[in-house]
Amino acid sequence: MSTTIPRRGSRRVRTTVALAATAAVVAVGLQAGTVSAAADDGRLDPGALIAEVSPSERAELIAQAERQEAETAQVLELGERIELKVKDVVKNRDGSTHTRYERTYAGLPVLGGQIIVHRGPDGAIEVVDKATDAPITVPTTKAPANRKPAKAQAKGSSAPRKVIWAADGDPTLAWERVIGGTQKDGTPNELHVITDAKTGEKLYEYQAVHTGSGNSMYAGQVTIGTSGSSGSYRMEDTQRGGHTTRDSDNGNRVFTDADDVWGNGSPSNSQTAAVDAHYGAALTWDYYLDVHGREGIRGDGVAASSRVHYGNAYSNAFWQDSCFCMTYGDGANDQKPLTSIDVAAHEMTHGVTSNTAGLIYSNESGGLNEATSDIFAAAVEFHADNPEDVADYLVGEKIDIRGNGTPLRYMDQPSKDGSSLDYWYSGAGNADVHHSSGIANHFFYLLSEGSGQKVVNGVTYDSPTYDDDPVTGIGIGKAERIWFKALAEKMMPNETFAQARTHTLQAAGELYGVDSPEQLAVAHAWAAVNVGSRPGDTDPDPGTCTEFENTKSGSLSSGGSAIQPDGSWFQTGSGRHTACLDGPDGTDFDLYLQKWSGYGWSEVARSTTSGPDEEIAYDGTSGYYRYRVHAYSGTGDYTLGYTTP
Numbered sequence: 001m002s003t004t005i006p007r008r009g010s011r012r013v014r015t016t017v018a019l020a021a022t023a024a025v026v027a028v029g030l031q032a033g034t035v036s037a038a039a040d041d042g043r044l045d046p047g048a049l050i051a052e053v054s055p056s057e058r059a060e061l062i063a064q065a066e067r068q069e070a071e072t073a074q075v076l077e078l079g080e081r082i083e084l085k086v087k088d089v090v091k092n093r094d095g096s097t098h099t100r101y102e103r104t105y106a107g108l109p110v111l112g113g114q115i116i117v118h119r120g121p122d123g124a125i126e127v128v129d130k131a132t133d134a135p136i137t138v139p140t141t142k143a144p145a146n147r148k149p150a151k152a153q154a155k156g157s158s159a160p161r162k163v164i165w166a167a168d169g170d171p172t173l174a175w176e177r178v179i180g181g182t183q184k185d186g187t188p189n190e191l192h193v194i195t196d197a198k199t200g201e202k203l204y205e206y207q208a209v210h211t212g213s214g215n216s217m218y219a220g221q222v223t224i225g226t227s228g229s230s231g232s233y234r235m236e237d238t239q240r241g242g243h244t245t246r247d248s249d250n251g252n253r254v255f256t257d258a259d260d261v262w263g264n265g266s267p268s269n270s271q272t273a274a275v276d277a278h279y280g281a282a283l284t285w286d287y288y289l290d291v292h293g294r295e296g297i298r299g300d301g302v303a304a305s306s307r308v309h310y311g312n313a314y315s316n317a318f319w320q321d322s323c324f325c326m327t328y329g330d331g332a333n334d335q336k337p338l339t340s341i342d343v344a345a346h347e348m349t350h351g352v353t354s355n356t357a358g359l360i361y362s363n364e365s366g367g368l369n370e371a372t373s374d375i376f377a378a379a380v381e382f383h384a385d386n387p388e389d390v391a392d393y394l395v396g397e398k399i400d401i402r403g404n405g406t407p408l409r410y411m412d413q414p415s416k417d418g419s420s421l422d423y424w425y426s427g428a429g430n431a432d433v434h435h436s437s438g439i440a441n442h443f444f445y446l447l448s449e450g451s452g453q454k455v456v457n458g459v460t461y462d463s464p465t466y467d468d469d470p471v472t473g474i475g476i477g478k479a480e481r482i483w484f485k486a487l488a489e490k491m492m493p494n495e496t497f498a499q500a501r502t503h504t505l506q507a508a509g510e511l512y513g514v515d516s517p518e519q520l521a522v523a524h525a526w527a528a529v530n531v532g533s534r535p536g537d538t539d540p541d542p543g544t545c546t547e548f549e550n551t552k553s554g555s556l557s558s559g560g561s562a563i564q565p566d567g568s569w570f571q572t573g574s575g576r577h578t579a580c581l582d583g584p585d586g587t588d589f590d591l592y593l594q595k596w597s598g599y600g601w602s603e604v605a606r607s608t609t610s611g612p613d614e615e616i617a618y619d620g621t622s623g624y625y626r627y628r629v630h631a632y633s634g635t636g637d638y639t640l641g642y643t644t645p
Contacts, residue, residue, distance in 0.1 A: 043518065047094030048510040049481070050488060052293030055301030061089040065099045072101070072117060076128060081106045082136070084115070088299070088356060090488045095121035098489040100356075105136045105164050111176065111194065112167025114358070114493055131492050136171040138164055147200045149177050149193070156180025156188065165194055165203050167494055173197040178208070186311045187318055206362040209318050215265040216276040218340045218398045220388035224278045226260055233260040235278055240285040241296050241303030245278040248327070249309040267330065270309065273337035277306040277328055280344020287345070287380045288352065292484050297324075297351035304351060308339060315401055317343050319350035332403055340398035341389050345380035346373040357491035363429040364496045367436030372487060374437060375444045378411065379480040392459045393445055411445040412461035414438025423466045423530040424497050439497055439529050444483065447525040449473040465528035474521045482507045482522065501526040 053061065069084040078084075084101040091097050096119060103113030113136075116129040149160045157180040165174040179191040190208035195201060216222055225237030235255035237243040246252045247270065255262070255274045263272035285303070288294040295301045305325045314329025317338040326347040330337045350373050353359050359369035374395055381391035389398060396408030407417070414420035420438030421428055428436050445463055450473035453462040465471060473479075485507035491500065504522050512518035520535050527534045 043512045043516050045511055045513070047092060047096075048485070049093050050293050050485060051091045051093045052289070052295075053091055053299070055295060055299075058089070058299050061091060061097065062086055065089050065097075069101070072125075075125065076115070076117075078103070079136070082110075083107075087114070087358075088488075090356075096126075105138065105171075108162055108164050108173075109176075110136065110164045110166050110171070111174075112165065112171075112494070116490070116492075118489075129490065129492070131494070132166050132171075134166060134169075134171055136164060136166060138171050138173045147175070147195070147197055149175055149195055151177070154179060154181030154189070156190065162197065163194070165196075167204065172203070174203060183209075185316060186314055187316060188320065190320070190322065204362075206360050206366075208322075208361065209320055215261075215263040215272065216279055217263075217265055217267060217272050217337065218276055218389050219279055219386050220265075222275065222279045222386075224262065224275060225282060226257075226262075228256075228260075231258050233257045235262070235274060237278065237282060237285075237303065240282055241301055243278070243281050243285070243303035244305045245274045245281070246305060246307040247274070247309060248307045248311075252307055267335050267337060273308040273328065273330065273339045274306075276337065276339035276341075277308050277326070277344055280339065280341045281306055281326070281348060283341060283384045283386075284345045284348045284380050287376070287383045291379070291383060291480065292488075294352070297348060298355045304348065306344075308337060317347055319347045319354075321351070321354050324351070331399060331401065336399055336401070338396075338399050338401070340396065341381055341384060341386065342377040343396060343399060345377040349373040349376040352376070353487065356488045357495065358493040359491065359495055360493050361433060363494070364436065365494050366433035367428070367431070367438075368440055368491075368495050368497070368500055370433045370437035371440030371444070372483070374409065374411065374441050375483055376480070378444075379476060382476055390457050392457055393449075393461060394459065395441075409434075409438070409441065411441040412449070412463040414442050422464065425530065428497070439531070440500065443525050443529045443531070444479055446471045446528050447474060447482075447521060448476040448479040451528065466530040467527065467534070469528070469534065471524050471528045472521065474518050478512070478518055481511060482518070485511060497531045501531050 065086045069086065073082055073084050083104045085104060087100040087102050089097055089099045099117045099119070101115045101117065103110040103115065105113075112131050114131040117125055118127040118129070120126045151157060151159045156178075158178040160175040160177040163174050163176045165172045174194050174197050176192060176194050179189060179193065181189045183189050188209050191205060192208055193205045194203045196203055224235070225239050225243070227234045227236040227238050233256060235245045235257075244254045246254050249270065255271060257271065263269050263275040266272055281304070285296065288296075297304055305323075306328070307325060308328045308330075310327045310329050313332060313334050315331050315336075315338070317326065317328045319326055326344065328338050328343070328347075350369070353369055353372050359365045359372065361369055377395070378391070378393060381389065385391065393411040394407035394409075395411065399408070400406075401408050409420055410416045413422060414435075415422045415438065419432070420435045420441075421431060422438060422442055424439050428439060442463070445461075446465070449456065449461065449463070451463045451465050451471040453460065455461075482504055486500065486503040490503035490506060495503075501522075504526075505519060508516070508519040508522045523532065523535045526532045
């Protein structure tokens with residue numbers, strides 16, 4: 001089946017499903033390294049790279065976008081009750097900008113209302129990406145008092161606030177409350193719960209806490225940034241936004257020292273874990289600035305803070321937007337602090353994600369959030385090139401969280417940890433986000449290194465593919481650049497793996513050219529984890545695939561019964577099911593093959609190619625099942641006809 005590589009069009013609106021959110025926990029998971037970086041060969045378009053801007057320049061970009069809020073809303077014909085609020089602005093070297101807006105409706109926050117406006121170097125709007133195109137016509141009169149949730153009593157809880165829920169279905173007046181307290185393992189709790197203001201029904205929930213010269217424990221003797229003078233030094237990095245590292249065992253006070261020599265390399269000295277955390281924060285700051293031109297987590301030159309020795313034998317680390325800080329436990333028996341380079345980079349990257357795409361920590365977007373932290377934790381390791389903590393594709397290999405010397409996660413074959421997913425399937429979004437992250441981790445490894453057996457920095461990898469076809473890597477330098485551009489400029493809060501495929505293809509096309517080896521490699525790597533198909537794939541029997549219009553009628557070429565009133569059919573599982581869609585020119589469709597499980601429709605295959613001719617295929621399982629083909633575009637849903645050879 002031939003695959004059309006998605007590319008960004010001109011002056012059109014793209015609609016994806018999305019939701020506004022916050023950030024937080026990395027329970028048992030983090031980093032992972034990457035690979036031999038292939039040098040650019042001249043295909044790179046430097047104008048498409050994200051420009052390095054100073055904090056003052058970024059502030060002016062945001063101020064300019066704020067001055068254009070009302071005008072932009074009017075140009076986009078959003079309606080008089082809609083107001084735009086700037087979240088972030090990214091500038092490319094050619095002068096083009098990508099502005100993320102949140103929406104309010106009659107003064108109420110619209111959850112699921114994010115918009116990205118892409119302007120060319122001349123300032124003209126070229127493309128607009130919307131989380132949802134559904135019109136908001138919600139009455140904002142006072143919700144029934146008996147449907148307003150009571151404020152949770154746990155410490156850190158907040159009073160419910162009225163919002164518009166627009167991330168799924170028709171926009172709805174709703175209540176959002178944040179439940180505080182602690183989770184079972186001692187991690188702080190910031191659970192966001194959204195309920196229908198009219199019925200009290202729970203619509204959605206997500207967690208906003210992401211679990212994830214000194215003598216360090218993991219990186220050897222290192223240089224760290226401090227302040228002060230002889231006899232009185234503080235663990236405060238004045239060269240990197242004023243980052244401080246604090247002692248949770250001592251009232252969260254900033255670490256101090258008399259001689260500016262910190263720790264002894266052993267957990268017996270309380271400063272040792274602080275050295276690792278402080279050093280990891282510095283490496284992460286330097287990576288984002290050197291490679292992506294981003295000064296600090298928010299891009300505003302202001303540092304987050306770190307705190308160590310949290311809890312009692314707490315085997316975790318986490319990021320919180322609410323305190324703009326990373327927190328690290330001391331691990332088993334308080335002897336294995338979770339402060340290695342990759343853990344620090346993983347946690348800080350949760351902050352970067354929150355301040356760019358805002359990937360919700362639930363469903364497929366949650367897996368992508370976790371994977372993003374693993375991906376850039378690996379990239380930070382390779383950028384740091386520390387001989388004591390050699391860069392690799394093993395996640396959390398230094399902290400020995402399982403106590404048996406094995407890593408927390410493996411990027412080359414995620415399932416080796418016993419829980420993570422190597423490949424996408426229709427229920428992947430239901431898995432724990434630390435396990436569904438394996439899909440994008442595997443993609444990134446394949447894009448960087450390729451498939452098959454190889455040795456990188458003394459570590460042996462053997463990465464498989466879903467279809468057993470090989471993938472050739474392009475090097476981590478290109479892979480990290482593609483992922484960051486997609487994250488900063490394109491991804492939406494409720495991103496799916498299929499949408500991440502589209503957005504990384506767009507990023508690769510803008511950086512290296514449409515149909516370039518780099519863009520084709522992105523398509524191959526996604527297909528190798530069962531997201532989309534290989535470029536150049538063809539139907540094994542293209543003459544048997546009949547195209548249907550957007551109706552609920554059709555016919556079967558062999559077996560099964562007639563099309564049902566809802567557009568479905570019954571078919572034995574043997575054989576290859578193939579369906580086609582002939583859509584109108586200029587319309588992008590997502591095409592799905594679904595199977596009835598007895599409880600509802602579940603997705604068994606999808607195609608997310610763009611254009612008038614789209615095809616999907618699925619090798620059915622044994623048995624006699626009911627199937628249907630379903631398509632979605634920005635203008636509506638369609639149940640389609642079907643054929644099977």
